[in-house]
Amino acid sequence: AGGAGSGALDSEGRLWVWGLNDRGQLGTVVQRRRTVVDGHSDAAEGDDVVWRPALHSTARSGVRVKGAAFGAFHSVVLTEAGEALSYGQDCAGATARGTLPSSEGPPARPRDCPVVDGQRVGMENGFVVQQVAVGGLHTMLLGCK
Numbered sequence: 001a002g003g004a005g006s007g008a009l010d011s012e013g014r015l016w017v018w019g020l021n022d023r024g025q026l027g028t029v030v031q032r033r034r035t036v037v038d039g040h041s042d043a044a045e046g047d048d049v050v051w052r053p054a055l056h057s058t059a060r061s062g063v064r065v066k067g068a069a070f071g072a073f074h075s076v077v078l079t080e081a082g083e084a085l086s087y088g089q090d091c092a093g094a095t096a097r098g099t100l101p102s103s104e105g106p107p108a109r110p111r112d113c114p115v116v117d118g119q120r121v122g123m124e125n126g127f128v129v130q131q132v133a134v135g136g137l138h139t140m141l142l143g144c145k
Helices: none
Strands: 005-009 015-020 049-055 065-070 074-079 084-089 115-121 128-134 139-144
Touching: 005 065, 015 065, 065 128, 074 128, 074 139
Parallel strands: none
Antiparallel strands: 005 015, 015 049, 065 074, 074 084, 084 115, 128 139
């Protein structure tokens, strides 16, 4: 469970998710983006919420999952193959993509941060991820070569 989203694994290695999905953080195929201006959303109430458990996009592609962690606006899924996949908004490097902000610095507003959907992270130089942990705006990967 995370800031506003949760997930559960079934016996077949499929991830089921529910909760807030306004930044694509749950990794579900069914999602609507919303625009927030001065604190007001143009979405109808409930547009960005997965109210009942829904299959994560990894299940639709046949990827077996062995763990997941949920943050405030992002999540990381750990596959049985030792891959870590990021979903959601990448403010302050939260999704562990390994990219640095531009020379102008990080975006001034959260809505200007990039959104990732299944971005592989932590796989450089043969690194195999064994565990993932996610906080509000950070990600930790534990693994080996």
